[in-house]
Amino acid sequence: MGRHFEHFDFEQRCEIARRRRAKQSLREIAAALDCAPSSVSRELKRNKDVEDYQPDHANQRAKARRWQGSKLLRDASLQSLVLDRLRLGWSLQTVAARLEQDTGRRISHESIYRFIAAQIARTKDLSWRLYLPRAKSKRGWRGRKGGSPAEHIQGRVSLAQRPAAAADRMQPGHWEADLMLFSVYGQAVLALHERSSRLTAFIRQSSKHAQPLAETLHALLAPLPERLRRTLTFDNGTEFALHYTLRDRLGIQTFFCDPHAPWQKGGVENAIGRLRRWLPRKTDLTQLPPERLHQLALLYNHTPRKCLGFATPAEVFAKLLHFKCETTFPLSRE
DSSP: OOOOOOOOOHHHHHHHHHHHHTTOOHHHHHHHHTSOHHHHHHHHHHHOOSSSOOHHHHHHHHHHHHOOOOHHHHOHHHHHHHHHHHHTTOOHHHHHHHHHHHHOOOOOHHHHHHHHHHHHHHHOOGGGGGGSTTOOSSOSOOOOOOOOOGGGSTTOOBGGGSOGGGTSSOSSOEEEEEEEEOSSTTOEEEEEEETTTOOEEEEEESOSOHHHHHHHHHHHHTTSOGGGOSEEEEOSOGGGTTHHHHHHHHOOEEEEOOTTOGGGGHHHHHHHHHHTTTSOTTOOGGGSOHHHHHHHHHHHHTSOBGGGTTBOHHHHHHHHHHHHHHHHSSSTTO
8 A cells, every 4th residue: 555645724824833932842743643753853844934833824834735737728639529529519518427438637617617616717709608508607596587478278278288208308299398488579480399218309380370480389399109209298388289189190298387487398498599699689580591590509409418428419319319219110121
């Protein structure tokens, strides 16, 4: 076994200074602190002031000598790997996990966050916050206020009545939908999120009206087999007022969150939050090329997720479709 050294703490350094002033020998000081005389001698040589040993000064010198700076500051190649992945919109935990899987290099997500926070504090450059998925310069949750038109939605069924199998995300075919709104009135992007695979479709809408929104949802869900379209959950926006047409035409069950509780469909809320990094609320969709939204959807669905064991939503959903093909043609491909 290797030798193990323990550094003196501030109280011990105060005791050393007090006994030094009392003219005690190194052996007497060491006996009082229950350590070797050589440890006291080394402490005095390394951390004493020009004139005498001062505990405050000694403590500061010891800390300064041990601190080597942020790991990302000391390793330029590691910093480049981390920042490249953050630019893709990966979460800090995803970056840390995939770096270890892909390259064997280890760094915690907390170290990455502290590095970025330190750059913001040191340089006063808020553009560093854009490396974070939510682009927030400070930690914390920012609440939202708003009303709920739940009482005006025909055939509304509470989320409490949704099958229990939808809650644990183990069974495929349970979906969540929401609108991503922008500062220009009427501009919106529909997000349709599958709970088990986290696959999400982003479709630009010409308006918030219920009829075209229901048609878009029907077009997206109709090609899927019945086992992949079991339930669909909304918030209480009137844009989903024609939900019952999906129930009648596709046989999919529709449910609504409790009033003022959009977090109950947290999967699609998280997906929209991630997309906001590239499409903030001030975005004018008339200036956005159609292929750009498609590119962002591909980027989202091919980003590894911690909740999926760092697989991507596209990979997980592809396995669901592959399973369908295998069960449809059990013998013909042998």
